[in-house]
Amino acid sequence: MKLKMLAAAAAAFMAFGVGEALAGRDLDQIRSRGTLRCGVQGPSNPGFGVPDSQGRWQGFNVEICRAVAITIFGDPARVEFVPVTTQSRFPALAAGEVDILSNNSTWTLTRDSNVNRFNFPAITFYDGQSVMVPRRLNVTSARALNGATVCVQPGTTTELNISDYFRQHNMRFTPVVISDLDELRRAYDSGRCDVFTNDFAALAAQRTLLTRPADHVILPERISKEPLSPVIRQGDEELTNIVAWTVFALIDAEEMGITAANVEQIAGSSTNPVVRRLLGVEGNMGESLSAARPDFARQIIRTFGNYGEIYERWLGTNTPLGLERGQNRTWNNGGLLYAPPAR
Amino acid sequence: MSASTAPIGPAFLERAATFVRACFTGWFNIIITLSCIALLVWLVPPVVNWAFINATWNGTAQDCRAAGGACWAFIREKFWFSIFGLYPYEERWRPATMIAVLVAMVLASTQRRFWNQWLLVAWVVAAIGMWVLMAGGVLGLSSVQTRLWGGLTITGIIAVYGVALGYPLAVVLALGRRSKLPIIRWFCTGIIECVRGVPLISLLFMAAIMLPLFMPEGVTLDRLLRVLFAYTLFTAAYMAEVVRGGLQAMPRGQYEAAEALGLSYWKKMRLVILPQALTITIPAQVNTFIGLFKDTTLVVVIGVFDFFTTLRSALGDSAWLGFATEAYVYAAVTYFVLCFAMSKYSQRLERDFTPGQR
Numbered sequence: 001m002k003l004k005m006l007a008a009a010a011a012a013f014m015a016f017g018v019g020e021a022l023a024g025r026d027l028d029q030i031r032s033r034g035t036l037r038c039g040v041q042g043p044s045n046p047g048f049g050v051p052d053s054q055g056r057w058q059g060f061n062v063e064i065c066r067a068v069a070i071t072i073f074g075d076p077a078r079v080e081f082v083p084v085t086t087q088s089r090f091p092a093l094a095a096g097e098v099d100i101l102s103n104n105s106t107w108t109l110t111r112d113s114n115v116n117r118f119n120f121p122a123i124t125f126y127d128g129q130s131v132m133v134p135r136r137l138n139v140t141s142a143r144a145l146n147g148a149t150v151c152v153q154p155g156t157t158t159e160l161n162i163s164d165y166f167r168q169h170n171m172r173f174t175p176v177v178i179s180d181l182d183e184l185r186r187a188y189d190s191g192r193c194d195v196f197t198n199d200f201a202a203l204a205a206q207r208t209l210l211t212r213p214a215d216h217v218i219l220p221e222r223i224s225k226e227p228l229s230p231v232i233r234q235g236d237e238e239l240t241n242i243v244a245w246t247v248f249a250l251i252d253a254e255e256m257g258i259t260a261a262n263v264e265q266i267a268g269s270s271t272n273p274v275v276r277r278l279l280g281v282e283g284n285m286g287e288s289l290s291a292a293r294p295d296f297a298r299q300i301i302r303t304f305g306n307y308g309e310i311y312e313r314w315l316g317t318n319t320p321l322g323l324e325r326g327q328n329r330t331w332n333n334g335g336l337l338y339a340p341p342a343r
Numbered sequence: 344m345s346a347s348t349a350p351i352g353p354a355f356l357e358r359a360a361t362f363v364r365a366c367f368t369g370w371f372n373i374i375i376t377l378s379c380i381a382l383l384v385w386l387v388p389p390v391v392n393w394a395f396i397n398a399t400w401n402g403t404a405q406d407c408r409a410a411g412g413a414c415w416a417f418i419r420e421k422f423w424f425s426i427f428g429l430y431p432y433e434e435r436w437r438p439a440t441m442i443a444v445l446v447a448m449v450l451a452s453t454q455r456r457f458w459n460q461w462l463l464v465a466w467v468v469a470a471i472g473m474w475v476l477m478a479g480g481v482l483g484l485s486s487v488q489t490r491l492w493g494g495l496t497i498t499g500i501i502a503v504y505g506v507a508l509g510y511p512l513a514v515v516l517a518l519g520r521r522s523k524l525p526i527i528r529w530f531c532t533g534i535i536e537c538v539r540g541v542p543l544i545s546l547l548f549m550a551a552i553m554l555p556l557f558m559p560e561g562v563t564l565d566r567l568l569r570v571l572f573a574y575t576l577f578t579a580a581y582m583a584e585v586v587r588g589g590l591q592a593m594p595r596g597q598y599e600a601a602e603a604l605g606l607s608y609w610k611k612m613r614l615v616i617l618p619q620a621l622t623i624t625i626p627a628q629v630n631t632f633i634g635l636f637k638d639t640t641l642v643v644v645i646g647v648f649d650f651f652t653t654l655r656s657a658l659g660d661s662a663w664l665g666f667a668t669e670a671y672v673y674a675a676v677t678y679f680v681l682c683f684a685m686s687k688y689s690q691r692l693e694r695d696f697t698p699g700q701r
Contacts, residue, residue, distance in 0.1 A: 043643065043652045044659030051648075051656055053424050054432035055493070081429075082490060083646040083656075091552045092646070097566075182667060209665045320661040 026236040027072070027290075030099050035078045038065035039098035042083025046205045047314045047321040048104055049081075057081045060314040061102040064124055064230060064247070067300045068100065071246045074292035076303055093118065093231060100243065101231040104201070111231070120229035121240045122247035126327040126336050128222030129161050130200040132207060135215050137194060142221040146171040151184050151193040153177070157224070162197050165223040185209060199226055201315070204323050222327070241289050248339035249297035252278055253306035255330045255339070260305035267298055278342040285342055297342075307337065394672075404663050417666040418673045421657040425673075428493015428648040434485065438496045441473045445499055453688055455695065466507070489567035493648035495677075497567075501639045501649070504571055506632060509578030514621075516579055517586035518612060531583075538580035544641050546573045551645035570642055578635050585627045589620030622696040629689035633682045650677065 030036050040049040040061055049059040066076040084092045084103060090111070092098050104127070105111070107120040131150075133139050142165070152159050154177035166173050176193045178184040185206050188196040198206065200218065207213050230243055253259075256275055258266050267279040277283040280295030287294060304310055307330075315323040329335025366376040397412025400419070407414035418425075427438050448469050451457050480486035492500070519531030538546065550573035551566055558564070593616055601611040621628075640651040648656065654670040657663070 042646050042648070043656035046659045046661045046664065050659045050661070051424065051429055052660070053420050055424055055427065055429040080488070083648060085644055085646065088548070088552060088645055095552050095555055097552065320664055
């Protein structure tokens with residue numbers, strides 16, 4: 001027994017999870033505690049999760065957790081935010097310090113596997129490694145960057161991805177490697193390299209910090225896939241469903257044009273059965289997910305709006321981050337967001 | 344310190360004249376003086392411009408960017424966050440009161456006339472009082488989990504309690520390591536070497552993430568207590584070696600003289616050896632303390648929002664992007680003031696304890 005515990009602990013230490021195969025166990029625990037423990041990125045992640053000047057967490061990932069709390073409890077306030085770091089996030093989840101991570105974790109096979117035992121219920125943001133160049137270079141595609149000097153953080157997947165990309169396209173580049181992101185940005189800003197590469201969202205945040213943000217452009221290529229999803233422990237199907245359908249409800253609402261402003265009116269007047277089921281006017285979607293109330297999706301949209309509204313509030317072009325929707329548009333608008341129908 | 348009432352007396356003028364003369368005697372000194380002046384002329388105006396003349400003290404991020412200088416408005420905006428961290432905003436008076444009590448207790452403890460058993464009693468009472476005040480859940484105070492404690496408050500708590508609990512433990516470990524009883528000696532050596540041989544970051548990680556895995560189902564120890572435990576142990580292990588250095592520096596004659604007086608082991612240590620050993624190691628002790636104080640920032644790995652972390656977190660506020668320099672200057676000044684105070688206090692202690700050598 002002791003040996004087993006030791007082995008389990010050692011496994012957790014290396015970001016491997018310990019999970020129990022009892023369905024509903026985590027959800028029961030959350031319900032009996034009365035709050036959802038949500039792991040967010042510490043110290044902060046611009047736009048995605050930042051404590052405001054009064055110490056209250058705000059941002060895209062924060063509202064995802066609050067939406068899940070509405071589904072479970074019918075109350076967006078019943079969340080405890082627990083800051084986790086990139087080193088501590090998976091051990092914290094495995095050890096039960098948090099119930100859910102909402103901190104821009106990439107869905108990968110290793111993390112999803114039966115070794116690590118995590119679950120990624122639904123993608124909330126399609127990120128991907130991108131490259132930024134000064135506008136004056138007149139480059140419109142990453143394929144035209146042969147011979148460029150590239151500012152990149154050493155020892156990261158970012159570095160691997162960029163060298164793979166250049167090799168794959170028979171191009172050469174000179175790396176400028178600096179491990180501190182702020183230093184790296186300064187090197188790019190002062191012209192020590194032509195290209196700055198990082199994940200799209202991070203790159204956009206870095207762009208706001210340049211001397212002249214408008215003089216720099218992020219090229220359209222995505223040279224890696226970084227699908228970001230909330231993470232929970234494997235083995236609780238009910239919780240998986242709840243998280244997935246919380247996200248799907250947000251996406252479906254945007255696809256069907258349901259917003260915070262018109263949700264009540266649509267719920268009252270719509271004859272579309274998919275809309276009526278999503279908003280809890282008919283059917284038993286809430287009950288079948290063991291949500292707190294049949295109209296949980298309506299409450300979420302009334303409180304936070306649909307996916308697009310949350311996106312625009314924290315990340316969109318009217319925020320200092322100025323992230324284009326890009327791949328994060330709904331499928332009918334040319335993006336990748338696609339949620340199953342509510343029926 | 345000779346506090347002269349008139350700053351520009353004849354003695355001062357004479358000293359100034361000697362200084363200026365020394366600066367310009369010989370070509371080598373002249374070169375050094377001129378380069379120093381050039382360096383100052385090159386450095387000081389831009390810094391003064393940035394920090395004061397073009398600085399924005401009040402206003403928004405846009406005002407700051409327009410002015411181009413330092414954005415102290417950012418620090419103003421985030422000041423209370425840096426002090427109280429994630430503690431609920433409406434309850435700020437509680438950590439504020441706690442800090443006041445903590446500062447009062449620390450100041451009282453620096454006064455030698457208060458060094459008696461009542462101070463110990465006062466500390467125990469204050470510690471319980473502060474915990475109740477911060478954690479709440481009784482006396483009509485709303486309950487606030489320790490994970491929400493943050494900012495300078497948590498830095499103060501970890502540093503003060505780490506040292507207050509770690510120091511006595513360090514003395515015990517140091518004595519144990521020099522004990523003639525092998526079991527005690529091995530035990531103390533084992534603890535010191537194991538704790539010292541591991542980075543603080545992994546100790547904290549163990550305490551925060553691993554310890555709960557080993558505990559029986561349902562038994563939980565508060566995370567802050569686990570962190571304090573790890574930090575105290577780390578402090579103790581490092582200090583123990585400093586104290587041991589002091590013990591070894593004592594001439595054999597001191598031990599023998601104490602034994603010749605018929606003193607028991609504890610009396611010998613308490614009355615003769617430790618007072619001298621601890622006094623001669625004051626510089627090394629303060630050195631270790633200052634290092635450990637700055638190490639408190641490492642608690643961020645397990646998600647505790649200490650003072651430095653709150654500032655790094657504030658840097659992510661998208662309304663205030665790009666004022667990292669201001670935040671780091673503010674942090675540097677704060678840490679410097681606190682560390683400098685420790686250093687000054689230690690110098691005073693040294694003077695007080697070794698009157699014979701002056």
